Amino acid sequence: MLEIRPNCEHCNKDLPNNSTDAMICTFECTYCKECATGVFENVCPSCSGNFVQRPIRPSKMIEKYPASTTKVFKPKDLEQAKINTEKFINIAPEKR
Numbered sequence: 001m002l003e004i005r006p007n008c009e010h011c012n013k014d015l016p017n018n019s020t021d022a023m024i025c026t027f028e029c030t031y032c033k034e035c036a037t038g039v040f041e042n043v044c045p046s047c048s049g050n051f052v053q054r055p056i057r058p059s060k061m062i063e064k065y066p067a068s069t070t071k072v073f074k075p076k077d078l079e080q081a082k083i084n085t086e087k088f089i090n091i092a093p094e095k096r
């Protein structure tokens with residue numbers, strides 16, 4: 001089950017469960033769309049995988065299975081992230 005983290009790990013933007021701006025990688029590294037597809041160009045700076053839009057948990061389910069309230073805020077070293085992106089950007093996610 002997804003944790004549904006409350007914020008962007010890089011810029012700290014709020015990303016509540018009902019946000020359509022939340023993107024996650026396979027490890028649920030969570031970023032806003034601008035960071036995931038703009039800054040990191042769809043290469044996760046931690047695991048090099050791709051991002052997809054985080055699914056929204058329906059209201060009945062979020063009552064029973066609440067979203068995480070633990071913020072993960074670890075801004076990435078942009079120079080390192082750029083090297084990582086350049087290494088993987090031309091490789092399709094299913095081949096990384």
Ligand SMILES: [Zn+2]
Nearest residue numbers: 008011032035
């Ligand atoms: Zn962000």
Ligand SMILES: [Zn+2]
Nearest residue numbers: 025029044047
């Ligand atoms: Zn990742």
